[in-house]
Amino acid sequence: MLQVKINDKYNYEVEKNGNGVLIDNEQIKADIRQLSDSTYHIINDLQSYNVEVISFNGAEKNAEIKVNNNIYIVTAKDQFDILLDKLGLSNLNAAKVSEIKAPMPGMVLKVFAGEGMEIKKGDNLFVLEAMKMENIIKAPADVVVKTVKIKPGDKVEKGQILMLF
Numbered sequence: 001m002l003q004v005k006i007n008d009k010y011n012y013e014v015e016k017n018g019n020g021v022l023i024d025n026e027q028i029k030a031d032i033r034q035l036s037d038s039t040y041h042i043i044n045d046l047q048s049y050n051v052e053v054i055s056f057n058g059a060e061k062n063a064e065i066k067v068n069n070n071i072y073i074v075t076a077k078d079q080f081d082i083l084l085d086k087l088g089l090s091n092l093n094a095a096k097v098s099e100i101k102a103p104m105p106g107m108v109l110k111v112f113a114g115e116g117m118e119i120k121k122g123d124n125l126f127v128l129e130a131m132k133m134e135n136i137i138k139a140p141a142d143v144v145v146k147t148v149k150i151k152p153g154d155k156v157e158k159g160q161i162l163m164l165f
């Protein structure tokens with residue numbers, strides 16, 4: 001069973017069964033044909049729908065879908081996500097980061113992030129040269145840069161605070 005939310009507005013319970021799909025405990029008998037990797041044609045209750053999957057993120061269980069030229073944002077929660085919500089543990093995956101420290105002694109070559117910038121997890125923050133190797137330091141979580149305490153050419157020690165978020 002999945003709890004599906006469309007455009008953060010409409011909620012449905014979706015479940016597969018032997019005969020097809022149940023949506024809010026109502027059997028759906030649609031004719032679904034896959035036309036390509038991301039396009040489908042659906043006929044349900046004598047109505048025709050052209051469906052295109054614009055983007056899909058399986059890890060986060062969300063998708064952007066175009067149905068007859070209308071775009072919908074779809075998010076889903078499976079039984080495990082629902083259980084985590086009930087236990088109050090659903091936000092444990094979100095990392096709380098307030099600073100980044102130098103992982104090793106070295107010299108700052110480039111700084112990509114500036115104060116006030118919104119950074120996504122995995123974005124490049126700066127380049128640190130250590131033992132003649134260039135190391136790109138990436139953001140550990142989605143953050144907003146509060147303070148940058150380094151500039152190109154600075155020498156840093158292991159554990160030194162370099163940025164505040």
